[in-house]
Amino acid sequence: MSESKNNRFVQMSAVRREDQRGVMEEIEKEGHCPFCVENLQKYHKNPILEEGEFWFLTENQWPYEKIKHQLLAIHKTHIEHISELDPMAGAELIRMFSEESKKRGIEGGGVAIRFGSSPDGNYGSSVLHLHAHLIEPDLKALGETEAWKFKFGQPKNYHK
Numbered sequence: 001m002s003e004s005k006n007n008r009f010v011q012m013s014a015v016r017r018e019d020q021r022g023v024m025e026e027i028e029k030e031g032h033c034p035f036c037v038e039n040l041q042k043y044h045k046n047p048i049l050e051e052g053e054f055w056f057l058t059e060n061q062w063p064y065e066k067i068k069h070q071l072l073a074i075h076k077t078h079i080e081h082i083s084e085l086d087p088m089a090g091a092e093l094i095r096m097f098s099e100e101s102k103k104r105g106i107e108g109g110g111v112a113i114r115f116g117s118s119p120d121g122n123y124g125s126s127v128l129h130l131h132a133h134l135i136e137p138d139l140k141a142l143g144e145t146e147a148w149k150f151k152f153g154q155p156k157n158y159h160k
């Protein structure tokens with residue numbers, strides 16, 4: 001698997017699912033960012049649950065395994081690093097996640113924002129446009145020695 005040469009907005013080495021790969025390859029060829037507003041509708045098929053000042057709240061189109069809920073907040077403008085985030089966007093994100101977790105009766109889980117890129121590998125995001133996850137793992141689906149983990153990076157030549 002080689003890193004994208006002509007599309008700096010996506011990282012093919014971070015793609016997790018086979019059904020996701022085809023779409024990501026198309027995006028890679030197009031050379032644009034799938035999370036930018038002008039392209040979002042084309043690739044993201046889940047409804048937008050809320051549009052805030054800073055974020056679109058939706059659900060992940062490429063669910064992880066063994067989860068009950070997987071919310072995705074996509075920053076409305078193209079930024080890639082947490083240092084570019086307006087503190088007010090942080091406040092809105094927590095408000096959105098909080099309200100939606102109440103609505104869904106989410107018992108527990110975690111929130112994750114990966115950011116940035118490196119020639120030495122990837123920080124786990126297939127799309128560099130800043131986005132945030134709220135995940136409720138399905139504890140009953142996990143094996144006795146299994147823990148639900150979120151990846152924050154892997155080296156360039158990582159193999160499963």
Ligand SMILES: [Zn+2]
Pocket residue numbers: 033034035036037077078079129
């Ligand atoms: Zn973008």
